Amino acid sequence: MNPKQIIKEIKEKQEEIRSVIFVGCGASKAELYPAKYFLENNSKNLRVSHYTANEFNYGTIASLDKTAIVISASLGGSTPETVQANAKAKEYGAHVISLTRAENSALTKDADYVICHRFAESYGAKLEKMGYALELAVEILEQYEGYKDYEDAQVAFSKIYDLADSAAKSAIADARKFAEAYKNDSMIYLMSSGATAEVAYSTSICLMMEMQWINSGSFHSGEFFHGPFEIVDKDVPFILLMNEGSTRPMDARALTFLKRFEAKTTVVDALDYGLSSVIPKTVIDYFNPMLITAVFRVYAEELSYARQHPLTKRRYMWKLEY
Amino acid sequence: MNPKQIIKEIKEKQEEIRSVIFVGCGASKAELYPAKYFLENNSKNLRVSHYTANEFNYGTIASLDKTAIVISASLGGSTPETVQANAKAKEYGAHVISLTRAENSALTKDADYVICHRFAESYGAKLEKMGYALELAVEILEQYEGYKDYEDAQVAFSKIYDLADSAAKSAIADARKFAEAYKNDSMIYLMSSGATAEVAYSTSICLMMEMQWINSGSFHSGEFFHGPFEIVDKDVPFILLMNEGSTRPMDARALTFLKRFEAKTTVVDALDYGLSSVIPKTVIDYFNPMLITAVFRVYAEELSYARQHPLTKRRYMWKLEY
Structure with a gap:
C-alpha cells in the first residue's frame, strides 16, 4: 500500500x-x-x-x-x-x-x-x-x-528524486576538491538547520565517525553562536549544509561568521543544485534534506577514496556481539 | 508568582x-x-x-x-x-x-x-x-x-537542591583526577540518555567548546551503537553521564562497551551521589539532570584550573558583534 x-x-x-x-x-x-x-x-x-x-x-x-x-x-x-x-x-x-x-x-x-x-x-x-x-x-x-499545500507537496514528491539524483551526479568535481582538502583532517564539524538539522547529525555520527573514523560533532546553525563558535579557528574544519527556505538566514549568519574568521569551510547549498527551480516555495523547507543527503553522499564517497578508507569498513559493527 | x-x-x-x-x-x-x-x-x-x-x-x-x-x-x-x-x-x-x-x-x-x-x-x-x-x-x-506522582515530585523538588549542592562539594577529589587525566586532550565526547541527554549536549557545546576551546561531540547513549562507537579506541576520551532510573540500561550498555575496549572513560553517575536515597523512584528519571549538572560543574572548574584556561575566557562572545 x-x-x-x-x-x-x-x-x-x-x-x-x-x-x-x-x-x-x-x-x-x-x-x-x-x-x-x-x-x-x-x-x-x-x-x-x-x-x-x-x-x-x-x-x-x-x-x-x-x-x-x-x-x-x-x-x-x-x-x-x-x-x-x-x-x-x-x-x-x-x-x-x-x-x-x-x-x-x-x-x-x-x-x-x-x-x-x-x-x-x-x-x-x-x-x-x-x-x-x-x-x-x-x-x-x-x-x-x-x-493547504498538499498539492504542492505532491508536485515536490514527483520531482525530488530525479533532482537529487542528477544533483549528486553533478557534484563529483566539487566533492573531489572537498576530499583532497579534508582528507588529512582528524576532526570535522557539521552544521545545518530546519528540516536538515539531523542530516548534519547523521553525517557526523555515521559518515564521519562510523564510516571514516574521523572525530566529529554536529549542532544546529541556530545554536552555533551559543557555544560552538568559540572553537572557530583557521585550522578547524566545518561543513555547512545550507537550506533554501525559511531557515536559510540562520545558515547564512553562521557562514558569514565562518568566512570572517577564515575557518576551513565547505558549503553544500541546496540553492546551487536548483531546489527552488523545481520544488514549490510553499513546501521547499521540507525537501532540502533529501537533496542535500544525495549530494553529500558523493562528498563522503570521494572522501573515502581520497583516504583509502571504504565507507563499508568497520572495526566493531557487524563483527562482534555488543 | x-x-x-x-x-x-x-x-x-x-x-x-x-x-x-x-x-x-x-x-x-x-x-x-x-x-x-x-x-x-x-x-x-x-x-x-x-x-x-x-x-x-x-x-x-x-x-x-x-x-x-x-x-x-x-x-x-x-x-x-x-x-x-x-x-x-x-x-x-x-x-x-x-x-x-x-x-x-x-x-x-x-x-x-x-x-x-x-x-x-x-x-x-x-x-x-x-x-x-x-x-x-x-x-x-x-x-x-x-x-499521579505529583506529591512525589514535590518531595523531590524539596530535596534536590541541597542534594546537588552537597554532591558537587563532595566531587572535588574525583574532579581533580579527571582534570589531570584530560587536561591535554584535544577532543572529548559526551554521552547520556533520558532527561539528561541535553546535559551531555550542553556540556559538549558550552563547557568544552565554548569555555575550554576543546573539540567535542555529543550523542544519546542509545545512539552510541549506531555510528559513534566506531570511533572508540584507547586514546579517544569519553565522558558518560549516567542516570539512575528507566534509561540506566542504555548508559550501562555503552559503559560496558567502553570498558571492554579500554577507552579513556570518565563516568559521572547519579547513583554514586545518592539520588535514589532522597528522590522517590516514581520521579527519579527527571531529577538526574539537576544532580549531574551540579557535579559536572565541579569537573569543568577543575579542568579549567588544570588547563589554566578560565571558564569565563572567550575570543568572540561578548567581544564583538555577529
Whole structure:
C-alpha cells in the first residue's frame, strides 16, 4: 500500500489520532526527522515525537495507545531496538507503520503496514526512506487536519528524486576538491538547520565517525553562536549544509561568521543544485534534506577514496556481539 | 508568582491548552530539556515542542495561538533570538512564561509571567532555571490532565537542591583526577540518555567548546551503537553521564562497551551521589539532570584550573558583534 492508502485505512479504523511517534536508530532515526519536523510545525493538534528506539522502549510514553501512529524505520529491518519498539507499540494498541528495504525482516513482524524502499540502486533510491516518511506525515496532516499545500507537496514528491539524483551526479568535481582538502583532517564539524538539522547529525555520527573514523560533532546553525563558535579557528574544519527556505538566514549568519574568521569551510547549498527551480516555495523547507543527503553522499564517497578508507569498513559493527 | 500560581492563573484564562513550547539558545535551551522530556513522556494530550529560538522565529509554528504556553529562558535575559521569540509568541496570543536571572531585562518585556532564578550563589542555585522549568511542566500536567506522582515530585523538588549542592562539594577529589587525566586532550565526547541527554549536549557545546576551546561531540547513549562507537579506541576520551532510573540500561550498555575496549572513560553517575536515597523512584528519571549538572560543574572548574584556561575566557562572545 502507498502512504495515502495506509493513512486512509488507519482513519477508517480510528477516527481520532492524537499522537504520531517516529522511532529509529542512528541514520534511520535521522531520516525520520524531516517528517517529524514537517508534522510538528504544521499540525495544530497532533502530538509529534521522535525517539531513538531504546529511549522509546525504556521510557514512559503515556500517549501510547490506539490513538497513536508509530512510524519506525530500519534499513535492514533487524535493528533489535527498533524491532522491540514495534512490539511495544503493538502491545499498547498503536498503529504501526514500518519502513525497511528488507521484506519479511524482523521489523515487519509487529508492523500493521510495511513500506519497502529501495536503497543501493541510485542516489535517488537512497532517499526513499526519508521520502516515504515525509509522505506519511503529509498524508496524516491532510487526512486528519487538512493541509493547504498538499498539492504542492505532491508536485515536490514527483520531482525530488530525479533532482537529487542528477544533483549528486553533478557534484563529483566539487566533492573531489572537498576530499583532497579534508582528507588529512582528524576532526570535522557539521552544521545545518530546519528540516536538515539531523542530516548534519547523521553525517557526523555515521559518515564521519562510523564510516571514516574521523572525530566529529554536529549542532544546529541556530545554536552555533551559543557555544560552538568559540572553537572557530583557521585550522578547524566545518561543513555547512545550507537550506533554501525559511531557515536559510540562520545558515547564512553562521557562514558569514565562518568566512570572517577564515575557518576551513565547505558549503553544500541546496540553492546551487536548483531546489527552488523545481520544488514549490510553499513546501521547499521540507525537501532540502533529501537533496542535500544525495549530494553529500558523493562528498563522503570521494572522501573515502581520497583516504583509502571504504565507507563499508568497520572495526566493531557487524563483527562482534555488543 | 510561583509555578503553581502561574499555571493556575493561565488555566483561569484559558481552559483548553493544546501545546507547550520550550524555547531558548545554547545552555538555556538545554536546561529546558528535562521539563520537555517529562511533559512529552507523561502527557496524553499536550503537544510538546522544544526549539532553539531562531528555529521558532523563522519556522512555521501552526499551533501557536492562545491554546499554547511558551516557556522561554535566557540567563541574562538579553539573548536577541529568545527576546524575539517572546515577541512572536505574544503576537500569536500564546501565554508566555520566561525564566531569567535578570529582572526587567529585555526578555521580560513580552512575558506574561517571569520567574527570576538565582545563578552564581551556589551549585544548587545554578540549577534553578532547570528546576523551575520542570516545576512548570509538572504543574501543567497536574492542572490540565492530572499527575499521579505529583506529591512525589514535590518531595523531590524539596530535596534536590541541597542534594546537588552537597554532591558537587563532595566531587572535588574525583574532579581533580579527571582534570589531570584530560587536561591535554584535544577532543572529548559526551554521552547520556533520558532527561539528561541535553546535559551531555550542553556540556559538549558550552563547557568544552565554548569555555575550554576543546573539540567535542555529543550523542544519546542509545545512539552510541549506531555510528559513534566506531570511533572508540584507547586514546579517544569519553565522558558518560549516567542516570539512575528507566534509561540506566542504555548508559550501562555503552559503559560496558567502553570498558571492554579500554577507552579513556570518565563516568559521572547519579547513583554514586545518592539520588535514589532522597528522590522517590516514581520521579527519579527527571531529577538526574539537576544532580549531574551540579557535579559536572565541579569537573569543568577543575579542568579549567588544570588547563589554566578560565571558564569565563572567550575570543568572540561578548567581544564583538555577529
